[in-house]
Amino acid sequence: MSNEMKMTEIIAELERIDGLYERYQHLDRQMNGISGEKEKEDEALGNDVVLTLHEYREAQDEKFNAKKPSIAAPCLAAPPCAPEKPKDITAKNFFMASASGLVALGSFIIWCVLAALNSDSILVGLLSGLLTIVILGAAGYWFAVGSHKVTAVVEWQAKQAEWEKQQAEWEAAFNRAATEQESQRFLAECQTYDTAFLSLVDVCSKKYREEFARYEAGLEAIKDKYLKKLNDIHEEIQGVLTQLEQVTLIHSSLIPSAWRILNMLRTGRADTLKEAINLAADEERKDAEEAARQEEAMQQQRLMEQQAHDARMHNAAMERAAEEEARAMRAHNAAMERAAADQARAAERQAREAAKQTEMAKQQARDAQRAASARCARCANYSKCSYQVRQNAANCSAYTPK
Amino acid sequence: MGFFYSPMKLVALLKSSSAIANATKINGATWYMSAAGKDAYQKATTPAQKTMFFFEYLTAISSDAKNREVLHKIAYVIAYAVEGSSLAYGSFPDILDPDKNPLVGYVKTHKLTATDHTAYGLTLLAALHGEKEANRYLKEEYKPYARLTYCEADGKVSDLYRVERAIISAFCTGFKGQYMPPYMYEIVESANTENEEGSKNA
Known part of the structure; x- marks a missing residue:
C-alpha cells in the first residue's frame, strides 16, 4: 500500500x-x-x-x-601626328650620300665629253680611265647607300612640310582657345x-x-x-x-x-522509477535511430528521384537529338531528291532544245535547197546544166539571170 | 625609291647636310634636361608651344607613346596649371623631373593602355595627392569630393585647385550623369561613413 x-x-x-x-x-x-x-x-x-x-x-x-x-575643345584635341624621322642621319653620312650622287653625275658628264673628243692623247686616255674608276666608285656608293638616305630625307621633308601646315593650324586654334578669358571662364x-x-x-x-x-x-x-x-x-x-x-x-x-x-x-x-528511466532512455535512443533511418531513407529517396529525373532528362535530350538528326537526314534526302529531279528536268530541257536546234537546222537546209533550186530555174543556163549540177545548185557560181 | 635627282637638288641637300642632320635627330628624355632642352623650353612662349614641348617630352619618356590623346591631355594640364605655378615643381627643371612632378612620374611609371579616360583622371588625382588608392576618388563611400581642394572664401583659387580641376575636366567627362568622379555623393552610404568615422574618432 x-x-x-x-x-x-x-x-x-x-x-x-x-x-x-x-x-x-x-x-x-x-x-x-x-x-x-x-x-x-x-x-x-x-x-x-x-x-x-x-x-x-x-x-x-x-x-x-x-x-x-x-575646357575649350581645341585645347583637348591632340596635335597632328608628326611624320617619322629618317633614322641614322648624321651631317657626315648625309654629306657623303649627296656628294656621291653629284660626283657620279659630274664624272659621267666629263667622261662623255672626253669620249666625244675621240682623242689619241695619252693624257685624255689616263683621264678617261681615272674618271671611269671614279664613276664606278661614286655610283656604287650612291646606288648602295646614298640614294636610300637622300630618298628618305626628301620624302620626310615633303611629309614634314605638310605636317608643319597642319601643326600651324592646330597651334593657331589652340592659342585662340587657350586665352586668359577662357581660363577665367573655366575657373x-x-x-x-x-x-x-x-x-x-x-x-x-x-x-x-x-x-x-x-x-x-x-x-x-x-x-x-x-x-x-x-x-x-x-x-x-x-x-x-x-x-x-x-x-x-x-x-x-x-x-x-x-x-x-x-x-x-x-x-x-515499468514498475519502478529506475526501470522507467532506463526504458525511456532506451525508447528515446530507438526513436532517435528511427528518425536517423527515416532521414537516411528520405535522402536515398531524394537521391534516387534526382537520378531518375536526370536519366529522364538525359533520355529526353537523346531523343530530341535523334529526332533532330532524323529530321536533318530527311531534309537532306529531300534536298538531294529535289536536286536530282532538277537535274533530270534540266537534262530533258537541254535534249528538247538540242532536238529543236537540229530540226531548225534541217529546216534551214531545206529552205536553202529550195531557194537554190528556184534560183537555178531562173538561170539562163538551166537547160544546159546536167541533173547532178542542178541538184548541187546551192554551190553553183555560174548563175546567169534569164 | 628614287635613284635620280637633279644636280641642283643634290647641291641644295649637300649644303643643308648639318641642318637636316639636326632636324632628323630624335631627342631622348635627357635632351630635354640639357641646355638645348632648356633653350627649347624658354623659347616655347605660347600655350600651344608649351603644351607641345611637354607633349614631346612625355612622348619621349612614356613606354606607351602611341596613346597620344592621354599624353596630350596630361601635357595640357602641365602647361596650363603646373607650369609657372608656385607648386614645388612649377618651374624648369623640376617640372620635368619624374621624382618631383607627380604627373610626369605617373607617365613614366604607368602603362597607358586603358581606354577609359576617367580611370586616368582618378589615378592622376591620386598621384597628385600622393595617394596610392585611386578607388578612393571613384567610390561614394570614400567621399571623394572631400579630397579635393576648394576655393577660398574670398574666391581665390590655389595652384593645386587649378591642376585638380584641369585633370577632372580633361579626363573625367565620360559619365553621363550630372555628377562626375570625384564629385560622387551617395546620401546613405556617405552618411554611414560619417558615422563610422565619428565612432572611430570617439
Whole structure:
C-alpha cells in the first residue's frame, strides 16, 4: 500500500515536471515570436528611412542644374601626328650620300665629253680611265647607300612640310582657345559647380541627420513597446526555470524526457522509477535511430528521384537529338531528291532544245535547197546544166539571170 | 625609291647636310634636361608651344607613346596649371623631373593602355595627392569630393585647385550623369561613413 502511494506521488511529481517543462517551452516560443516581430518592425523602420533619404536625394538631384565645367575643345584635341624621322642621319653620312650622287653625275658628264673628243692623247686616255674608276666608285656608293638616305630625307621633308601646315593650324586654334578669358571662364564654372555640389551635400547631410534621429527615436519606441512584454515573459520563464532547478526526483538532463518516464509508469510498462528511466532512455535512443533511418531513407529517396529525373532528362535530350538528326537526314534526302529531279528536268530541257536546234537546222537546209533550186530555174543556163549540177545548185557560181 | 635627282637638288641637300642632320635627330628624355632642352623650353612662349614641348617630352619618356590623346591631355594640364605655378615643381627643371612632378612620374611609371579616360583622371588625382588608392576618388563611400581642394572664401583659387580641376575636366567627362568622379555623393552610404568615422574618432 505504501509502495502504491509512493508510486502515486512519483507520478504526480512527474506530471508537475512535465507541465513545467511544457510551460517553459511555450514561453520560450512566445518570446522568440515577440523578438521576431520586433526585428521586423526595426527593419521596416530602417527601410522607410532609407527610402525617404533616396527620395529626398532624387528630388535634390532634379534641382541640381549646375553646368559641368568644360575646357575649350581645341585645347583637348591632340596635335597632328608628326611624320617619322629618317633614322641614322648624321651631317657626315648625309654629306657623303649627296656628294656621291653629284660626283657620279659630274664624272659621267666629263667622261662623255672626253669620249666625244675621240682623242689619241695619252693624257685624255689616263683621264678617261681615272674618271671611269671614279664613276664606278661614286655610283656604287650612291646606288648602295646614298640614294636610300637622300630618298628618305626628301620624302620626310615633303611629309614634314605638310605636317608643319597642319601643326600651324592646330597651334593657331589652340592659342585662340587657350586665352586668359577662357581660363577665367573655366575657373568660374568650376567654382559654380563646386558651390552647387557642396550645397547639395550639405542639405543632404542635414536631411540624413534628421532621418537618423527619427530612426533612432523609432528604434527606441519599438524597443519600449516590446520590452514590457518581453520582461513579463522573461520573469515567468525565470520562475519556471527556478522550479525546474528544484526538481530532485530525476536528473535535470532527464526533464525533457519526463513525459516518456511518466508514460512508462502509467501504462505499467515499468514498475519502478529506475526501470522507467532506463526504458525511456532506451525508447528515446530507438526513436532517435528511427528518425536517423527515416532521414537516411528520405535522402536515398531524394537521391534516387534526382537520378531518375536526370536519366529522364538525359533520355529526353537523346531523343530530341535523334529526332533532330532524323529530321536533318530527311531534309537532306529531300534536298538531294529535289536536286536530282532538277537535274533530270534540266537534262530533258537541254535534249528538247538540242532536238529543236537540229530540226531548225534541217529546216534551214531545206529552205536553202529550195531557194537554190528556184534560183537555178531562173538561170539562163538551166537547160544546159546536167541533173547532178542542178541538184548541187546551192554551190553553183555560174548563175546567169534569164 | 628614287635613284635620280637633279644636280641642283643634290647641291641644295649637300649644303643643308648639318641642318637636316639636326632636324632628323630624335631627342631622348635627357635632351630635354640639357641646355638645348632648356633653350627649347624658354623659347616655347605660347600655350600651344608649351603644351607641345611637354607633349614631346612625355612622348619621349612614356613606354606607351602611341596613346597620344592621354599624353596630350596630361601635357595640357602641365602647361596650363603646373607650369609657372608656385607648386614645388612649377618651374624648369623640376617640372620635368619624374621624382618631383607627380604627373610626369605617373607617365613614366604607368602603362597607358586603358581606354577609359576617367580611370586616368582618378589615378592622376591620386598621384597628385600622393595617394596610392585611386578607388578612393571613384567610390561614394570614400567621399571623394572631400579630397579635393576648394576655393577660398574670398574666391581665390590655389595652384593645386587649378591642376585638380584641369585633370577632372580633361579626363573625367565620360559619365553621363550630372555628377562626375570625384564629385560622387551617395546620401546613405556617405552618411554611414560619417558615422563610422565619428565612432572611430570617439
